[in-house]
Amino acid sequence: MREALKEAKLALNEDEVPIGAVVVKNGSIIGRGHNRKEALKDPTAHAEIIAITAAANSLGDWRLEGATLYSTIEPCLMCAGAILQSRLDCVVYGAKDKKYGAFGGLIDVRNKDWNWNFKVVSNVLNNESKALLKNFFNKRRDG
DSSP: OHHHHHHHHHHHHTTSOOOEEEEEETTEEEEEEEOOHHHHTOTTOOHHHHHHHHHHHHHTSSOOTTEEEEEEEOOBHHHHHHHHHHTOSEEEEEEOOTTTBTBTTSOBOTTSOOSOOOEEEOOTTHHHHHHHHHHHHHHHHHO
16 A cells, blocks of 8 residues: 555646555556546546556456555546456555545445455555545645
8 A cells, every 4th residue: 555655646746636556466566556637638547547557468468366456545436347347356445535436435336246256445544545635635725
């Protein structure tokens, strides 16, 4: 999760919403990402999507069985779809997202009749993740 926080800080330095993600398999990071929506002018350029794509490219396979995604915030519905499609085994996230979260924050995609089951762990380094987001949005509001 600390590596995901490093990615979030990269996003912050690029004036993006500070969200970061990494994908880990067998103890090694195989994919990294941070928000790039503004830079790429792409609504799908979420940290989780970028990290999942990088991991798939690293393995040369879209199937990420045995891998874990670490994200600084609860993944949204779009990212939850990518998590399901990539067959990740586990999702670990920091801050809950009451506006967009797909693992209980707004809606919950777990415990459905999906063809792939995965584990979800929440509130890991929650305070650090929240602080980055809160500071970013406070600065935005202050002008």
